[in-house]
Amino acid sequence: MKKILWLLILLIAFQTLRAGFDDFFLKQSLRVDYYHSGNAGSEFFSLKTLLHEPFWGGSLNQLVDTMNFGNHKVEVYDLAEGKLIYSRGYSSLFAEWQTTAEAKLVIKTFEESALIPFPKNPVLFRICSRDSTGVFTNRFEMKINPNDYFIRPAGSQKWPVADIHISGDPATSVDIVVIPDGFRASEMDLFLQKASDFARYLFQFEPYAGHSNKFNIRAVLAVSDSSGVAVPAEGFWPETVVSSSFYTFDSERYCMTTAHHRLRDIAALAPYDQIYILTNTTKYGGGGIFNFYCLSSALNQSSPEIIVHEFGHGFAGLADEYYDSSTSYESFYELTLEPWEPNITTLVDFASKWQDLLKPETPVPTPDSAEWEGVTAVFEGGGYTAKGMYRPSRDCLMHTFKGKVFCAACNRAIERMIDFYTK
Ligand SMILES: [Zn+2]
Numbered sequence: 001m002k003k004i005l006w007l008l009i010l011l012i013a014f015q016t017l018r019a020g021f022d023d024f025f026l027k028q029s030l031r032v033d034y035y036h037s038g039n040a041g042s043e044f045f046s047l048k049t050l051l052h053e054p055f056w057g058g059s060l061n062q063l064v065d066t067m068n069f070g071n072h073k074v075e076v077y078d079l080a081e082g083k084l085i086y087s088r089g090y091s092s093l094f095a096e097w098q099t100t101a102e103a104k105l106v107i108k109t110f111e112e113s114a115l116i117p118f119p120k121n122p123v124l125f126r127i128c129s130r131d132s133t134g135v136f137t138n139r140f141e142m143k144i145n146p147n148d149y150f151i152r153p154a155g156s157q158k159w160p161v162a163d164i165h166i167s168g169d170p171a172t173s174v175d176i177v178v179i180p181d182g183f184r185a186s187e188m189d190l191f192l193q194k195a196s197d198f199a200r201y202l203f204q205f206e207p208y209a210g211h212s213n214k215f216n217i218r219a220v221l222a223v224s225d226s227s228g229v230a231v232p233a234e235g236f237w238p239e240t241v242v243s244s245s246f247y248t249f250d251s252e253r254y255c256m257t258t259a260h261h262r263l264r265d266i267a268a269l270a271p272y273d274q275i276y277i278l279t280n281t282t283k284y285g286g287g288g289i290f291n292f293y294c295l296s297s298a299l300n301q302s303s304p305e306i307i308v309h310e311f312g313h314g315f316a317g318l319a320d321e322y323y324d325s326s327t328s329y330e331s332f333y334e335l336t337l338e339p340w341e342p343n344i345t346t347l348v349d350f351a352s353k354w355q356d357l358l359k360p361e362t363p364v365p366t367p368d369s370a371e372w373e374g375v376t377a378v379f380e381g382g383g384y385t386a387k388g389m390y391r392p393s394r395d396c397l398m399h400t401f402k403g404k405v406f407c408a409a410c411n412r413a414i415e416r417m418i419d420f421y422t423k
Contacts (some may be wrong), residue, residue, distance in 0.1 A: 004200050024120060026119075047142065076116050157265045157269065161219070164218060176218070176276055177243065187227065233246075294310040305401035318410050320399075321393075338350075
């Protein structure tokens with residue numbers, strides 16, 4: 001009798017532990033398309049459409065985000081129990097634009113989407129942004145009933161999907177969907193070759209090389225009407241499938257797209273965790289935003305380094321470690337706060353960063369001299385900021401492409417993120 005009782009207790013405990021994905025979600029996605037508007041000092045969110053997508057590429061057990069990365073966070077609460085059942089941090093092009101001079105002069109609207117596993121029961125959906133002290137605060141919320149007949153099936157785009165590198169189940173893999181921009185129908189073979197190069201390039205670099213069996217890469221063969229991508233300063237505006245453009249925020253090499261909802265319509269054709277856009281141009285440029293999307297030129301000779309650099313932003317939330325190149329940002333980081341990115345520090349809370357990777361004899365901050373070349377340390381200058389911001393290494397793929405390696409802090413951050421997706 002006692003044995004049966006113990007078995008019963010164990011069974012209940014096991015069921016409680018397992019209470020998770022299948023209790024709350026289908027293995028499909030609910031996409032919330034919204035507009036993110038405002039200026040340098042204000043923001044507001046407005047709903048556009050709810051969509052039902054056929055795939056869920058994310059984890060089935062890492063439902064609540066433990067990373068605390070990103071400028072924003074989406075939260076999903078089970079309405080009946082009031083319990084947090086899903087959350088994910090991310091950043092946005094809007095948040096970057098807020099730090100430009102233009103944002104002091106005009107109000108703008110950007111398209112964004114939140115992708116969550118499709119709920120079985122009514123939920124409270126919430127978007128949070130960090131306030132001036134870095135704490136996530138509620139900016140938008142709505143109740144969503146999964147049986148609402150206004151939730152539209154996704155499927156406005158119909159393109160073939162090609163498997164580039166398949167390792168396993170999307171639930172335990174990092175799934176990247178590669179999307180072409182500026183490739184006409186006659187250039188799809190070239191895109192497929194570039195999508196294969198993307199995989200080859202990514203796995204040339206550690207720590208990706210040692211974990212290639214944890215990645216799935218699929219390519220959507222979405223055709224553009226014209227070849228190339230927009231270069232506004234040259235009056236070049238081709239008709240392309242996701243409307244990528246150089247001169248984002250008037251910075252020549254910053255190539256991004258604001259057609260975010262169209263981009264998500266194309267990405268919806270495959271299970272994905274990360275979106276990577278390859279543009280049909282030899283012109284140097286690209287960009288990457290954490291859990292948003294990445295983009296780079298497919299035909300530039302620096303492509304391998306650009307790919308891992310931008311993917312570092314999009315996948316692992318890594319900051320730029322450079323501080324000596326021109327950008328359009330004004331005071332991108334608040335120097336009295338510890339930034340959330342794992343590879344830069346203001347020393348406000350260095351213990352939360354790579355302090356444990358330092359040898360005891362390493363001075364903090366560390367002199368930026370040849371003596372400390374290749375050593376994990378604390379060099380002043382990083383995150384577009386020459387003073388008051390520090391980086392882990394004299395060089396890193398998040399700084400220049402000279403050494404072709406990630407510093408120890410970036411390497412660890414990427415490995416932790418791979419674990420988060422695959423464990
Ligand atoms: Zn680094």
